[in-house]
Amino acid sequence: MKRFLTIQAFFLVSFFILASCYKDKGNYDINPVGExxxxxxxxxxxxxxxxxxxxxxxxxxxxxxxxxxxxxxxxxxxxxxxxxxxxxxxxxxxxxxxxxxxxxxxxxxxxxxxxxxxxxxxxxxxxxxxxxxxPKGASGFMVLYQNVDGFQDIDVIVDNTKPEVVRDLYTTTNSPQLSGAHKLTYIMNFANIAGYVYVLQKDGGQLLNDKYQLLQQANAWFDVAPTKIAPTHIHQDPGLGQNVYFINNGKVHWPNGIRMPFIFFHYASGDYNASKALFMGTYAFIYDDKNHRFMRFDKASGSVNPFTANSEDKFPLGNIGNKSCFYFNHNSALGTAANANLKPVAYCRDNVTGQVYAYRLGFFPKLATYAESVKEITEQSFKEGTAYVNAINNPLTYYAHQNKLYLYDINNNTHRLIYTFERQDIRIDVLKTNGTQLVAGVNTTDKAEGEVYFFKIDGTGSVVGNTHMSKYDGFGKVQDIEMKFNSGGLMGPYWR
Amino acid sequence: MKILKLIPVLFIVLFSSCEKEVVQPYAGGDRVQFRPVSTNPNIRYIENIAFSFAGKGAIEEHMMQIPIQIIGDIREHDRKVAITVDPEKTNAIEGVDYILSEDVIPANESRGYINVKLLKTDALETDIKVLSLRIVENEFFKPGDKTQLASTISFYNQLVKPVDWDAYMARYFGAYSKRKHEFILFYLEIPEINFAIAGQESKENHKYSGTDMLYFQIRLRSILSDLNNGVIAPKENDPFTYPLMDADVNGNRIVFP
The missing domain is CATH 2.60.40.10 (Immunoglobulins)
Structure with a gap:
């Protein structure tokens, strides 16, 4: 009996085990899952x-x-x-x-x-x-202008081939209102890819972030705030921007490194008042309005020094007489200025006679500087010009007189008309170029209204098609135009 | 059963903490004491104060203001503070080395100053003068915290070369000379200059980082160059002669690298 029960149990267990081997055909379809x-x-x-x-x-x-x-x-x-x-x-x-x-x-x-x-x-x-x-307006052409009430604002032309203008970026972001500003400078480098906007004012300055929010007043820009804050010029080399220079109250400052916001060192020593400056990489030249001479800033010694006289000099760099320079720049983009044709030029007016001269600096190998030439410019429109900008790729200078744009040929001391605006009641106060385009800030002479015109320019410097490529209005009196590019273009388009 | 007997005792202990506490007003009377200079509560009162005329230019005296504070009520009238000089700890002579003034806690104030005019004498170039002051009781105030009742001023007209000059500071300022040291302090308008490694800077204690030193270097180099060349005028009380030399006779011109 016991054996019988054992056999029964064996079969029962075997049945249950084998039952799991039965294939269940089911009543459903099997489809692969879509991946x-x-x-x-x-x-x-x-x-x-x-x-x-x-x-x-x-x-x-x-x-x-x-x-x-x-x-x-x-x-x-x-x-x-x-x-x-x-x-x-x-x-x-x-x-x-x-x-x-x-x-x-x-x-x-x-x-x-x-x-x-x-x-x-x-x-x-x-x-x-x-x-x-x-933010809207993070890149484009910043236009600084003054309204009839005396207060200023910043608009941004987002793309100069499209109509969009972002208005009132300063006042919609900050209070109180802006006044006394004369120049905008955008600075961006690898350490600060969002960039900052320096607003230079007659007796102060403001640093704005990429959202146009006020970050600092100018007294925070210095190691020790100077007794007088009157910034006139901030320069950053195009591209990587390793060299930055700043002129405040006629003195040259430079920052400690590239981290922003910059803190500028105490000014460079020397007997000078830098009214105009030309910065080219590590080379920094100034016109000393106090002693009527050209000088050079040496970062290593932190001093501004006279040039060493050279037997090849065509004019005395150390004393050009009682003259004030109203424009000082060169004609190359990155400013090594070692090119035979593209050299620094200063346009200066005799404070007594009103005569205007073009002073040109040359370079020997290893960038030893000498006074290459001086020419008197007798063209009345040039002498009475309201805005000047050197071309970038050729030895030409664009200038504005009344409602006309001209080109001055430095090599040949000639000029030619390149464009005439239809309106007679205007004055052109701002000119900038990037080598292929020219932008003009145009203001009415009787009202504080401004317009901005962009022109395409050809290899000879002429306006393509004798017309503007785009035009923007609705500004107050235009005081400066500055390109602000975004972090997508680290090298940035170079406008001067 | 024993546990049940303990319950009333437990209740008494627990509910004793429920008694309403009445906060008593301060009743120690009006007191006065010296006040710590730092606002950092972790920095305790320091009795000793040092002042050097060196590096301060052509000043002949200095008004030392020692802060004081009261414990007790603010009053609507000025209250004099009584100070005595501890003769055992003092070698300065009143009228010769210093002048004490009568000081008060002004009306409606809880703070004030003890004003001591320190006088620059020739002796300070070789000796250190010490003046030890102690707050004592008068009709307005009893003495305050006994650890804050004394203040000792040491004053002199000598410079000591910073210990880190050769190791760290020379790279910013070049070779040491006493006159260069004086020039640095005078034009930076600080009483002392010391190097601090990163993270240990303390402008309160005149310990400056390498970055600070770099800014100092550029500033001093520019100022000295312009002073030497007559581009700028010396500032008020400038005791130096330009071009700046490290000695009056056979000296070398002082330069910053």
Missing amino acids: ILLGGKTYNAENYNLQQYDTLKVDAEYTYTGKDTSALKFKWSIMPINAKPDDTTIVDISTERNLRYKVVNRVGDYTLRLSIEDPSSTVVRSKMFGVKIR
Whole structure:
């Protein structure tokens, strides 16, 4: 009996074990799950770098191994870069396959998330992208102008081939209002890729960040604030911007390193009053209005020194007589100025006779400087000009007189008319160029209204098509125009 | 049963903490004491103060203001503070080396100063004068915290070469000379200059970082160059002769690298 029970138990166990080997045919179909593979950009904090109110355009890139692509569900979400998974700041912005989203978010860094769901399997695949939202007007041509009430503001021409102008960036960001400003200088380098805007005022200065917010007053720019703050010039080399110079109250300062905001050293020693300056990399020349001479700043010794007289000198660099220079620059982009044709030139007016002269500096090998030539310019329009800018790639100077633009040929001491504005009641107060374009700040003589014109210029310096390429109005009296580029273009377009 | 007997005792102990506490107003009377200079509560009162006329230019006297504070109520009238000189700790002579004034805690104030005019004498070039002051009781105030009742001023007209000059400061200022040291202090308008390694800077204690030294170097080099060349005028009380030499006779011209 016992043996019988054992055999029964054996069979029973065997039955249960073998039952699991039975193939269940079921009453359902088996289909492979569709697989979603997401493509597109690899994550980077600046996958999409755009300004407020721009449209963020991203097309979903993916492959799907399933049959019905049209059934896929898309969801685009945007969130601050440090948002947590269940954060309430995560906002769903689209369910379309291709995202078209007008950016209304605050300035900052965001994460864009694309989620694609396969409804047949409820499998969801997601991918992240970095989005940097800059303030409107983060790049473009900053226009400093003065309204009829005497207060000033900064507008930005976003792209000089398009009509958009961002208005009143200073007053919408800061209080109190701006006044006394005469120059804008944008400085950006590898240590400060967002860049800063220096606003130079008659008796002060302001440092603005890339959102045009006031960061510092000028007394914070110095090791020890000088008794008089009257900044006239800040220079940064184009490109990497390793050399920065600053003139305050006629004295040359330079910063300690490239970290911004700069703190400038005490001024360079020497008996001088720098009314005009020409900076070319490590070479820094000034015109000393006090002693009527050209001098050179030596960073190593922290001093401004007279030039050593040279037997080749065509005029005495150490004393050109009672003259005031109204323009001092060179004709090359990066300013090594070792080129045979592209050399520094200063236009100076005799304080007694009113005669105007072009003083040109030359360079021997190893950049030893000498006084190459001096020519009197008798052309009345040049002598009465209201704005001057040297061309970058040739020995020409653009200048403005009344409602006309001219070119002065330094080598041949000749001039020619290149453009006449239709309006008679204007005065051209600002000229700048990048070598292929010319921008003019044009103001009415009877009212504080300003316009900005862009011209294309050809290899000979003439205005292409004898017309402007774009025009912007609605400003007060235009006082300065400065290119502000964004971190996408570290080298930056060079306008002077 | 024994535990049950303990329950009333436990209640008494627990509820004794529920008694309403009445905060008593300060009743120690009006007192006065010297006040720590630093606002940092972790820095205790320091009795000793040093002052050097060296590096201050052509000044002949210096008004030393020693801060004091009261414990007690603010009053609507000035209250004199009584000070005595501790003769055992003092070698300075009143009227010759210093002049004490009558000082008060002004009306409606809790703070004031003891003013001591230090006089620059020839003796200070070789000797250190010491003046030890002590707050004592008068009709307005009793003495305050006993650890803050004394203040000792040491004053002299001598410079001591900073210990880190050769190791760290020479790279900014070059070779040491007493006159260069005086020039540095006079034109930086600081009483002392010492080098501090990163993280240990303390402008309160005149310990400056390498970055500070670099700014000092550029500033001093420019100022000295312009003074030597007559581009700028010496500032008030400037005791130096330009071009600046490190000795009156057979001296070398002082330069900053």
